[in-house]
Amino acid sequence: MFRTSDLEAYLDEALPPDEMARIEKAARKDRTLIEQLASINARRGAGVHSLGEIWRSRRLSCPTREQLENYLAGKLDKDHASYIEFHVAVVGCRFCRANMADLQSKRPDADPEVHRRRRKFFQSSAGYLG
Numbered sequence: 001m002f003r004t005s006d007l008e009a010y011l012d013e014a015l016p017p018d019e020m021a022r023i024e025k026a027a028r029k030d031r032t033l034i035e036q037l038a039s040i041n042a043r044r045g046a047g048v049h050s051l052g053e054i055w056r057s058r059r060l061s062c063p064t065r066e067q068l069e070n071y072l073a074g075k076l077d078k079d080h081a082s083y084i085e086f087h088v089a090v091v092g093c094r095f096c097r098a099n100m101a102d103l104q105s106k107r108p109d110a111d112p113e114v115h116r117r118r119r120k121f122f123q124s125s126a127g128y129l130g
Helices: 004-011 017-029 031-045 051-057 065-072 078-090 094-106 112-128
Strands: none
Touching: 004 017, 004 031, 004 051, 017 031, 065 078, 065 094, 078 094
16 A cells, blocks of 8 residues: 555655655554554664665755755755755655745745835935935
């Protein structure tokens, strides 16, 4: 019913929330699924890892936080920006989505009050510009 890669991602909490919930709901009813999850955990505990598993667990395909910040600021070249868009929108990496949401919330222009103040300062000083 579920691919091993999906179950591994489930154990890493690396699936979209709806897919995580679907697997958890199925595991509550299916003893075989619980045994599959236990088997994956046992294999991991024994130090047996696939290349794909190492790649996912270390998030080697994820851009750095600095790269995400540069993306949000529009400072990346087209290829790098395109990769980040693909990684976040198509792959749906929840770690990078969370990082981007955090970075966006900390951007000075994220607060509507900042926009209002800037507009007010500009309007009050516009007459002094020659």
